[in-house]
Amino acid sequence: MSTTIPHRRRFFTPSPEKAIRAVCKGRLAAYLSAEAIEDVYRAFRFAEQGHRGQTRKSGEQYIHHPIEVADTLAELKMDSRTLMAALLHDVIEDTSATKKEILDTFGEDVALLVDGVSKIGQIKFDTKEQAEAENFRKMLMAMSEDVRVMIIKLADRLHNMRTLSSMEPSKQKRISKQTLEIYAPIAERLGLYHWARELQDLCFSYLHPQRHRAITKAIEQRQGNRKLVVEKLKGSLEQTLSSSNLEEFKVKGRQKSVFSIYKKMQKKKRSFDELFDIYGFRIIVKSIDECYRVLGIIHNTYKPIPGRFADYVAIPKANGYQSLHTVVFGPLGDNIEVQIRTQHMDQIAEAGVAAHWIYKSDGSNHDSSNHLARQWLLDLLDPAHQTQNAVEFLEHLKMDLYPDEVYVFTPRGDIKKMPRGSTALDFAYAVHTGVGTHCTGARINKSLVSLPTVLHNGDSVEIITSKNSWPTTSWLNYVVTAKARTQIRNYLKAQTQEDALRLGKRLLAGATKQRLFGRRKIPARVRTALLEEFHLETWSELLIDIGLGKRIPDLVARQIAQLTDDRVEGKVVGQQALVIKGSEGIMVTYSKCCSPVPGDSIVGILTFGHGLAVHVFDCPNLSELRKQPENFLLVDWDEAIDQNFQARLHVKLHHITGAFAEVATAIAANSSNINHVDLHEGSDSVRQIDFVVDVKNRLHLSRIMRAIYRLPSVSKVMRQKG
């Protein structure tokens, strides 16, 4: 990219007065009232006076920058208050004006927006590392009060990136890096895909000018041929659709961004041509019903590629994005990516969260999907967002957005992403294998905890190590991550078979001690029966299994006791699907109090008459039982489980006719059954219902909860444990 010549630029720049008039008469007049436009103009006057005499690096008067920022926001049809704040966004920072003055002149909301944007500007971060912890939280906090703050900040950054060529090269690189790492992802998460793409492309052109040039050139060279193919495909799609009786539809070709092609080349290790020859189309229709009809027509005409269909209409993305996505084999032998959506969905997809503030002619800007965007923001925040009902909050909001991840902090403030259910021990291995191998305990949020402690979003975790500590077989019960499990297994395997045998013997002896009613030896018939049950040849194999952590000593002991003594209640049950690892032959029950489902961290309690009773790790009923640690086992789900579990959901509804049916439909639509319903007496406006539903696992459950929570009549969904 060539550097701009300041003088020439100034020569072509109209006066500020002319520039703002053009914006007002153009974009603003198209959707704002005369009064609203007058307000915007007042904000311009105020800013223009403040910035008078200031110039930008390019040489033009400073006020052109806020005008451009406001104009960019007007492209999204943002409300007039946002545009006013955009015009004023630099006055607190760069002029003598105060927040108080803005408040008195333009009102509280505009003042808060301007103040919020200024605050983000003050946050110092140059790298992802610095931004990650505290500063990032501060920024999210600033935008949580009003997302418009972040939207203005993004428009500000977009204009700065568009005019970055007048900066020195070192500054260009620094700002591009920051933008690519922080602002572009935020734009993406807010659903402002257009901005995100432009920011990425601009950053890419400054960070890797040669690669950017090469890809741009390659695109240009193939453009001619591509245009032809796009036209042909578009024509064939249109023809297919017009033969059905759709009310109205639009087919648009989609252009891939330079940066997205580069990213895919890197990630998928494909050549430019392979990527470039994928064609994207968007079909806009009138109603949701027609979305699915169009999908049916497309799939009937072209062969769909398996596994590439996604229904974001029924299950919108966390930022509110809705669309049907599919990939089909095109008539010319190419893959065609098709997105199908309604006009309203398209508007949201183009403007992201900004769509919620889009000016509506009736003056309202309330949007039913608005709570989705807010929900997302509040969730992002919640390590810092400790309201009184934070726990409830966490349960459904987290599941909604990151159904299978938690984010925790290292003592240095770095963020680590862990699978949900991960323990302090998993974390230790995630930090470094050496840390895992020698860890003895952990501090979570400064208080001492044991290794099996489950991590929660926002926890800061510090691992305590000791040179004299080594993994034991029981550790395998405390971890959920593949890395930790493999490392522990590797360590255990590295011990000799003899070590494992000796350890297995000792562990089993310890476990059988209290269960054999004084008998010292295990009768031969019991050994034979047990080996048969486990499909093992020799007793040593069993002991080695125990020593290597493949079998839980207490469970083996329990089975030995059952086989040895008829007085022990609860016969060995026959072949049943293995749901809890190592529980062959043991009767397993799932506690009604907490209703565990696969994916939950669980513990097993050995009880006479009930076999192994499985509870969730934090079941409130366990506090009593914890006093008998010898019956307390850390158990783990088997990997392949194919059965239904029951989960209890507590749902709060606004008392609206049909609300109950909506919830029931949402449950059924997510391949679940309702087993039981309890209606609580409620006030006139609020109704509380408990549902017992079938689920496969935690993810399935979170999907159901998400679907319920999304219903406008639902104010709260909670899973009940205990």
Ligand code: MN
């Ligand atoms: Mn600015």
